[in-house]
Amino acid sequence: xxxxxQGLSIQAALHAAQIKFVVALPDIVTCDELLWPIARENxxxxxxxxxxxxxVSICAxxxxxxxxxxxxMQHTGxxxxxxxxxxxxxxxxxxxxxxxxxxxxxxxxxxxxxxxNGVRIVEPILHAMDIPYLVLNNDSDSFGISKxxxxxxxxxxxxxxxxxxxxxxx
Numbered sequence: 001x002x003x004x005x006q007g008l009s010i011q012a013a014l015h016a017a018q019i020k021f022v023v024a025l026p027d028i029v030t031c032d033e034l035l036w037p038i039a040r041e042n043x044x045x046x047x048x049x050x051x052x053x054x055x056v057s058i059c060a061x062x063x064x065x066x067x068x069x070x071x072x073m074q075h076t077g078x079x080x081x082x083x084x085x086x087x088x089x090x091x092x093x094x095x096x097x098x099x100x101x102x103x104x105x106x107x108x109x110x111x112x113x114x115x116x117n118g119v120r121i122v123e124p125i126l127h128a129m130d131i132p133y134l135v136l137n138n139d140s141d142s143f144g145i146s147k148x149x150x151x152x153x154x155x156x157x158x159x160x161x162x163x164x165x166x167x168x169x170x
Contacts, residue, residue, distance in 0.1 A: 007166055011034070014149075053081040055071045056088060059096045072101075085129070090158065094158075095152040097152055099161045102119050103119075136162065136164075139167070
C-alpha cells in the first residue's frame with residue numbers, strides 16, 4: 001500500500017517545478033503539513049490573502065510577469081473563485097496553479113463519491129471548465145506534480161491538484 005501523502009513530498013515537487021511564490025488562504029486540510037512548513041522555509045515567498053479570488057488575481061499577475069506561483073485553498077474557496085479562474089485562467093490563458101484541500105471528504109472515498117455536496121461537485125466543475133487536475137491521494141502521486149506544473153506553464157492553462165488529506169510527518 002502507498003504511503004500517505006506527505007507535505008514534504010509536495011514541497012520537493014514545488015521546488016522541482018521552480019515555484020517561487022505560494023499564495024495561500026489557510027485551510028484545515030493543508031495547514032499543518034504543508035502551509036506552515038512552507039511559511040518557515042526561506043526558498044518560497046508566502047503571500048497570505050483574505051479571499052481566494054484575490055489569490056487567483058495575484059497568481060495571474062505573477063504568471064504574466066514570468067514568475068511561478070501556486071495557490072493553496074480549500075474547495076469552498078475554489079467554488080467562490082470560479083469566475084476569476086474562468087476569466088484569468090481560461091479566457092486570458094494564464095497558468096493559475098491551485099492546490100485545493102477537500103475539507104470534510106470521507107476516508108476511502110474519492111471526491112466524486114463524497115457525501116459532501118461541496119466536495120462532490122468539484123470534479124464535474126473542473127471537467128466543465130476543461131481544467132486539468134490530479135487527485136493526490138498517496139505520496140507516490142506527488143511524483144507527477146512537477147511535470148504537471150511545467151506543462152501548465154508551457155500550455156499555458158490552469159491546473160488543479162485536489163488534496164483529500166495529508167499524512168502526518170514524523
